[in-house]
Amino acid sequence: xxxxxxxxxxxxxxxSALFGVGGGIIIVPLLVVAxxxxxxxxxxxxxxxTLTAAAGAIAYGFHGDLKPGAAALIGLPAVGGVLLGVxxxxxxxxxxxxxxxxxxxxxxxxxxxx
Amino acid sequence: xxxxxxxxxxxxxxxxAGLFGVGGGILFVPTLVLVLGLTxxxxxxxxxxxxxxxxxxxxxxxxxxxxVDWRTALLIGLGSVVGVEGGVQxxxxxxxxxxxRLFAVFMLLVAASIAWxxxxxxxxxxxxxxxx
Numbered sequence: 626x627x628x629x630x631x632x633x634x635x636x637x638x639x640x641s642a643l644f645g646v647g648g649g650i651i652i653v654p655l656l657v658v659a660x661x662x663x664x665x666x667x668x669x670x671x672x673x674x675t676l677t678a679a680a681g682a683i684a685y686g687f688h689g690d691l692k693p694g695a696a697a698l699i700g701l702p703a704v705g706g707v708l709l710g711v712x713x714x715x716x717x718x719x720x721x722x723x724x725x726x727x728x729x730x731x732x733x734x735x736x737x738x739x
Numbered sequence: 740x741x742x743x744x745x746x747x748x749x750x751x752x753x754x755x756a757g758l759f760g761v762g763g764g765i766l767f768v769p770t771l772v773l774v775l776g777l778t779x780x781x782x783x784x785x786x787x788x789x790x791x792x793x794x795x796x797x798x799x800x801x802x803x804x805x806x807v808d809w810r811t812a813l814l815i816g817l818g819s820v821v822g823v824e825g826g827v828q829x830x831x832x833x834x835x836x837x838x839x840r841l842f843a844v845f846m847l848l849v850a851a852s853i854a855w856x857x858x859x860x861x862x863x864x865x866x867x868x869x870x871x
Contacts, residue, residue, distance in 0.1 A: 627814055634818020641819060642826025644845050645783025646764030647756075647790050650852065652815060661808065668806030669815075671798040676816030678787045678794060680823045685784030688831065692785045695745075695775055700789030702746045703753030703763045707793045710757020711800055723857035726755055727850045733769045734846035737839055 629659065634673065642681045647674040741774050748774070749789070756793050764790050765849055768842060779839045780830055
């Protein structure tokens with residue numbers, strides 16, 4: 626089990642640094658497959674990502690690629706957003722909201738492609 | 740004006756993180772590229788720094804609900820620290836345009852997976868009506 630968890634982390638770490646994301650989209654489903662409940666998988670993934678994101682930021686920092694001002698501008702409002710998001714998760718069965726976000730991601734993804 | 744847009748999209752990325760457990764990075768990277776004009780590599784590096792406060796607060800909130808398995812988190816975190824260096828090397832070796840298109844495809848796959856989850860409420864994926 627320990628080897629499997631280290632392997633999940635290894636794959637998530639490559640994806641995280643390659644795309645500049647936390648890697649939760651990879652970690653959460655793999656933890657569910659490994660037998661964790663959905664809620665525990667989400668919480669555990671967030672805790673693991675603190676290490677992943679810190680390691681990634683440090684690695685890129687050595688190459689001089691970090692823009693701390695821009696990080697603060699986008700990252701600090703997100704803290705307010707995550708508190709609201711956690712509350713919404715408790716209150717809503719948010720199919721429309723979820724599909725709305727999927728649509729937003731699709732639109733931005735296509736905008737990046739063309 | 741573009742600063743205000745970045746703040747709004749940062750807030751939206753946080754909501755996304757809280758709702759679905761995907762880090763805000765999937766929205767941070769395109770925002771930094773399209774609105775602030777960062778290169779793809781600079782945007783990805785900066786996104787990793789920007790998601791740190793969000794995941795710290797998110798993990799703290801979840802641990803108060805007893806939803807964090809710390810041993811599992813530590814093992815995954817340690818594995819990821821090794822993988823991160825590989826990801827950085829690949830990102831920096833790829834041409835800017837190729838990395839951006841790869842990221843766009845990754846984004847479309849994430850959008851598809853989120854939509855799939857919304858349309859299949861009986862799936863084993865985390866949702867508000869999960870049993871512990």
